[in-house]
Amino acid sequence: MYKKEIKVIDCTVRDGGLMNKWQFTEKFVKSVYNALADAGVDYMEIGYLSSEAAFDRKVYGPWKFCFEEDLRKIIGKGEKRIKLSAMADIGRIEYDDIPLCSESSLDMVRVACYVHQTDSAIALAHHCKEKGYETTINLMAVSTVGLRELNECLEDLNKSEVPVIYLVDSFGAFYSEDIDTLAQKYIERLPGKTIGAHFHNNQQLAFANTICAIINGVNYLDGTLYGIGRGAGNCPLELLLSFLKNPKFRVRPLIKCIEEEIFPWREKIDWGYSVPYMVTGTMNQHPRTAMAVMESDKKDAITEYYDTICGTVETF
């Protein structure tokens, strides 16, 4: 019923923080940490690795930076209960600001990049690997990458020492047939590497496409509690764990954490399926215009938004 190779990575704090500049309380992050550990989730992606030179700590909460002193507050005095991951964006972290893994509570660094940043991403991931971290490269917005460029990128990634490469649907534009095609291509062109999946929910397909990825042999799976995340959000972790039917997973701790910690955020930030996010998904666009309208007083003016994005006003 289940595949032991599968690893589940929760991105609640990292991806959810894109909606509130990581202004989560210590209690929130501790509750998520304990719920994920209780649920048997493999990794908690707790935030981004960023340099203070790139972002103002007065504006951004601690999980934009993932400093060791902040990680320690979450872990407390006992043993660490779950592996921790941080994401690194190209150009926003200085190599010297990354501690040795042996001096950090982080276990994994995931390098996010666009296709034109592949070489920089490989260099950064290799640097992190040398410092002792597990590494992945998460190639974003593949739905906008041409075939020749993607093939070259995969050739470079194949030559790298990075063991895990992610298929990322940044815009929530993919249907299951796209996942079939791309997962098979990644697996074929990256022999010996593990493939990961990180999907957005613009068309209510993040969970379904994750199932499709599993069927195709993808083994690193991202989700968030109740799908919290940028725009339409992510694959809901509670659905993913229910599907996986692995006795190591427990759903109840996730439900409890959703009730106690995620529900209060529904009043403050607006994620999940809505027509503006659906429109950018179907148009294969970055959700920034949809996010802008969702944060404005015109969030329900969806016909006007549709006309703006789709460019023409149909005759009726």
Add this chain to the structure above:
Amino acid sequence: MYKKEIKVIDCTVRDGGLMNKWQFTEKFVKSVYNALADAGVDYMEIGYLSSEAAFDRKVYGPWKFCFEEDLRKIIGKGEKRIKLSAMADIGRIEYDDIPLCSESSLDMVRVACYVHQTDSAIALAHHCKEKGYETTINLMAVSTVGLRELNECLEDLNKSEVPVIYLVDSFGAFYSEDIDTLAQKYIERLPGKTIGAHFHNNQQLAFANTICAIINGVNYLDGTLYGIGRGAGNCPLELLLSFLKNPKFRVRPLIKCIEEEIFPWREKIDWGYSVPYMVTGTMNQHPRTAMAVMESDKKDAITEYYDTICGTVETF
């Protein structure tokens, strides 16, 4: 890119009405009617065929009955703009209360039944066929039907003169692999018949499973505006039409109707993904207990609900 055999059936008023006893205004139903016609949708399922002996007209709105005088108010004076369908439940409509198709504005009667009602459903569908209607049988809750029983049922349906048989995921319990398995079985065991798909969204899979059904050769596809419907709701029609890429379809009229007519209902009735509906979906149960909790003041007490349904309280 598209298959001409595909027919799209909107169930906004019929399935949405399960949430408000069909208390939609005439303006609402007219707006949906015109939006669907403008969008190129093939059928509008406007309600149920029921006898007044079975339901009180003071409690239930006109679309629980679909009387000709009410249909006429929606169509107005001109030509009918879209084919109309009504659903009939076994035992809730007297044969004599069904007018001849030539005297009705309805084009199609869809007979909904559980597996043990198959014979009655065939008899009612044949009666409707004799009166001149297009007919379908929508076999509900297949996720709870045993293999031997399903095979016998499909054998009976195969011998019938009903040309369209629906695969229905009443509880939102199916994954794509279930759809593959069942759609292939229906197609194999019902040669020459058309297969339809009606799915619920408890696990955010209604749209994804509809795509899966299309890939397997299912050609009658149900959806509703913004997914409105009982419990977690249905396949969102705006997503389905965007996917189909058929030049006969237009998405904008749907977006406009969602803005004008569906959004106001968000304040009054509660459909769409939520943890109680997810729990009944994953447990393959009727959503009635989830609907009860969602209508109570305990809708956010999801851990308590989870414990009630899943039977045991895990140790943490």
